[in-house]
Amino acid sequence: MEVTIHDIAKKLNFSASTISRALNNNLTISEASRKLIKKTAAEMGYRPNILAASFRTKRTNTIGVVVPLINRHFFASVISGIEEVAYKRGFTVTISQSKDNFEKEYKIVHTLFSNRVDGLILSIGMNTADFSHLKLFTDRNIPLVFFDRVVDEIEAHKIVIDDFGGGYRATKHLIKQGAKRVAHIGGPLNLKIYKNRQDGYLKAITESGLEIEKSLILNNSLTRVDGTLAIKKLMQNKKLPDAIFCANDTTALSVIIYLKEKGIKVPEDIMVVGFSNEPFSEVVTPSISTIKQPGFLMGEKAANLIIHQINNKEIKPEFETITMPTELIIRESSRRK
Amino acid sequence: MEVTIHDIAKKLNFSASTISRALNNNLTISEASRKLIKKTAAEMGYRPNILAASFRTKRTNTIGVVVPLINRHFFASVISGIEEVAYKRGFTVTISQSKDNFEKEYKIVHTLFSNRVDGLILSIGMNTADFSHLKLFTDRNIPLVFFDRVVDEIEAHKIVIDDFGGGYRATKHLIKQGAKRVAHIGGPLNLKIYKNRQDGYLKAITESGLEIEKSLILNNSLTRVDGTLAIKKLMQNKKLPDAIFCANDTTALSVIIYLKEKGIKVPEDIMVVGFSNEPFSEVVTPSISTIKQPGFLMGEKAANLIIHQINNKEIKPEFETITMPTELIIRESSRRK
DNA sequence: ATTATTTGTGCAATCGATTGCGAATTTGAG
DNA sequence: CTCAAATTCGCAATCGATTGCACAAATAAT
Numbered sequence: 154m155e156v157t158i159h160d161i162a163k164k165l166n167f168s169a170s171t172i173s174r175a176l177n178n179n180l181t182i183s184e185a186s187r188k189l190i191k192k193t194a195a196e197m198g199y200r201p202n203i204l205a206a207s208f209r210t211k212r213t214n215t216i217g218v219v220v221p222l223i224n225r226h227f228f229a230s231v232i233s234g235i236e237e238v239a240y241k242r243g244f245t246v247t248i249s250q251s252k253d254n255f256e257k258e259y260k261i262v263h264t265l266f267s268n269r270v271d272g273l274i275l276s277i278g279m280n281t282a283d284f285s286h287l288k289l290f291t292d293r294n295i296p297l298v299f300f301d302r303v304v305d306e307i308e309a310h311k312i313v314i315d316d317f318g319g320g321y322r323a324t325k326h327l328i329k330q331g332a333k334r335v336a337h338i339g340g341p342l343n344l345k346i347y348k349n350r351q352d353g354y355l356k357a358i359t360e361s362g363l364e365i366e367k368s369l370i371l372n373n374s375l376t377r378v379d380g381t382l383a384i385k386k387l388m389q390n391k392k393l394p395d396a397i398f399c400a401n402d403t404t405a406l407s408v409i410i411y412l413k414e415k416g417i418k419v420p421e422d423i424m425v426v427g428f429s430n431e432p433f434s435e436v437v438t439p440s441i442s443t444i445k446q447p448g449f450l451m452g453e454k455a456a457n458l459i460i461h462q463i464n465n466k467e468i469k470p471e472f473e474t475i476t477m478p479t480e481l482i483i484r485e486s487s488r489r490k
Numbered sequence: 491m492e493v494t495i496h497d498i499a500k501k502l503n504f505s506a507s508t509i510s511r512a513l514n515n516n517l518t519i520s521e522a523s524r525k526l527i528k529k530t531a532a533e534m535g536y537r538p539n540i541l542a543a544s545f546r547t548k549r550t551n552t553i554g555v556v557v558p559l560i561n562r563h564f565f566a567s568v569i570s571g572i573e574e575v576a577y578k579r580g581f582t583v584t585i586s587q588s589k590d591n592f593e594k595e596y597k598i599v600h601t602l603f604s605n606r607v608d609g610l611i612l613s614i615g616m617n618t619a620d621f622s623h624l625k626l627f628t629d630r631n632i633p634l635v636f637f638d639r640v641v642d643e644i645e646a647h648k649i650v651i652d653d654f655g656g657g658y659r660a661t662k663h664l665i666k667q668g669a670k671r672v673a674h675i676g677g678p679l680n681l682k683i684y685k686n687r688q689d690g691y692l693k694a695i696t697e698s699g700l701e702i703e704k705s706l707i708l709n710n711s712l713t714r715v716d717g718t719l720a721i722k723k724l725m726q727n728k729k730l731p732d733a734i735f736c737a738n739d740t741t742a743l744s745v746i747i748y749l750k751e752k753g754i755k756v757p758e759d760i761m762v763v764g765f766s767n768e769p770f771s772e773v774v775t776p777s778i779s780t781i782k783q784p785g786f787l788m789g790e791k792a793a794n795l796i797i798h799q800i801n802n803k804e805i806k807p808e809f810e811t812i813t814m815p816t817e818l819i820i821r822e823s824s825r826r827k
Numbered sequence: 828a829t830t831a832t833t834t835g836t837g838c839a840a841t842c843g844a845t846t847g848c849g850a851a852t853t854t855g856a857g
Numbered sequence: 858c859t860c861a862a863a864t865t866c867g868c869a870a871t872c873g874a875t876t877g878c879a880c881a882a883a884t885a886a887t
Contacts, residue, residue: 208544
């Protein structure tokens with residue numbers, strides 16, 4: 154049987170209340186008693202029953218995290234950052250993946266709510282358009298932090314990366330390297346992040362006095378297969394692009410592999426820039442220029458933010474949207490000189 | 491305020507016990523009452539307080555998972571598999587990373603124990619030699635499942651991959667392609683998995699009538715940096731190897747990049763095979779031959795095993811070690827014809 | 828019609844820790 | 858030495874759901 158505070162109380166002729174207070178460093182207990190109690194608690198192998206405490210205090214010291222896919226490098230990095238901070242600050246992290254499936258996301262969020270997580274960090278699914286499940290949290294003032302794929306309609310802390318700036322700089326870079334006809338393979342525009350990347354691209358184009366050509370802009374779900382389809386389509390244009398900005402590295406990879414097969418040289422004939430800095434981007438040939446996203450930092454930030462909210466529930470927070478800087482990494486796929 | 495079973499009881503003139511039983515589909519409650527109770531519970535927006543239930547029943551429906559690193563593709567895949575199954579079967583998953591740091595692993599395991607997880611799935615850290623923290627679980631008969639990096643000294647279900655077979659087949663393949671002097675860059679031998687890969691390598695060498703040359707075998711911690719150091723050292727040998735079997739893909743990558751820099755051709759001059767099938771292995775140039783590990787499947791298996799144990803705690807399980815098959819993927823880095 | 832079963836519910840204890848309030852003891856000021 | 862203030866601690870209620878046992882009502886058996 155496990156040792157409880159009552160066992161300790163009996164042994165020391167204290168009441169259970171005193172034991173509880175002593176163990177929680179309550180100042181109303183004298184230094185002497187506190188020391189004695191802690192010592193014997195340790196000796197007796199006491200382990201607090203967290204369930205009982207959570208039940209009583211309505212705090213679980215648990216943070217729920219929902220991401221679309223765990224085994225995607227960016228998300229894994231964010232999780233890693235969250236876990237690191239949470240652990241240090243005495244929180245446990247519960248992780249689920251929605252697989253970009255609304256049904257699953259809906260159920261996960263309900264489960265986390267039922268499990269009384271103290272806060273929720275999430276990146277919304279690709280197809281999520283209904284946000285009623287998140288109201289479970291907002292309505293009850295349970296801290297909620299979005300990252301990467303955020304929801305405009307809901308007031309909460311949001312941590313995003315500078316997608317617009319990333320798209321802008323990637324495109325600008327291509328133009329500076331001599332590109333005259335920059336194509337873009339983007340993601341679904343209902344997601345802000347892809348919209349922003351695309352807007353950055355458009356801004357760079359117009360700002361440079363180039364023309365926006367609709368035939369050079371395609372949108373899909375950015376998988377390997379979709380990437381190949383997109384580049385095929387692009388190459389059927391009468392006037393070919395001389396550079397392509399892809400909204401993720403996976404697509405950039407598809408493009409590069411396809412062009413290599415066709416004997417078209419990257420970057421000499423067509424330059425390519427991706428987005429996200431996947432691990433493979435550095436090591437493929439040619440290595441892929443890309444936009445680096447600080448996933449781990451985002452995770453740390455998200456965790457710190459939500460823990461701060463959890464510990465200060467009485468004061469209503471000023472919700473802020475934090476934009477993390479991105480960095481253009483220039484590699485072989487876009488280096489001409 | 492949240493609705494409790496007492497509120498429902500008052501409204502329907504039942505006792506709380508009846509409500510509880512009805513909601514749990516207890517057969518002693520008549521069909522009629524059960525339906526009525528469930529209906530009104532739903533109408534009143536009742537949500538069971540899982541904390542209270544867990545506290546009472548001592549079951550949390552939570553599985554703890556500890557891996558060395560979350561953002562490593564193999565581990566992320568395993569986690570993904572675990573999460574998938576657990577979710578379907580009504581369990582929540584709590585994930586932590588030890589970062590191969592014993593201190594952290596120790597504390598994590600204690601935390602998970604204190605949090606009363608129903609079971610623990612873990613892959614041990616590189617430097618873990620003391621297993622007292624795991625006794626928390628085994629002593630109390632709390633289900634424990636190891637995967638990949640398992641612990642011989644502890645009785646539990648274990649899910650491993652066929653490291654020996656993988657190392658054997660990788661090496662055999664190199665020999666079949668014409669290699670006469672196959673080097674090996676392996677991991678720390680206190681970890682079974684690396685020992686087994688190396689043993690597979692040794693078996694293949696001797697079986698083929700070749701000689702084991704100690705100068706061609708190096709062991710390190712298999713990072714990018716260590717890989718580079720290792721290949722440098724190998725290349726200082728008087729008689730150079732004509733093939734290298736690396737215990738992971740990261741090392742294989744280091745080797746390939748280094749050789750490329752030095753103008754040594756892969757696979758013409760030296761062939762390379764890695765292990766794990768990281769995402770980058772398929773797309774680097776030359777693409778890396780490797781051993782594929784079924785991470786997702788392992789995760790599924792681990793989750794099913796532990797849930798079965800959790801649900802059948804009364805019967806003592808026959809502990810088994812499940813060996814998952816590996817697959818040799820032949821790519822450019824080792825193809826000579 | 829009477830007794831024996833079965834079926835459906837309620838009572839009340841319980842899980843272990845927390846906490847408001849009040850009581851007892853000690854300390855300090857005058 | 859007396860009385861007020863400060864310090865230290867215990868009582869008992871509480872959180873919400875579960876469950877063994879007892880009891881009442883309904884049904885079946887004789």
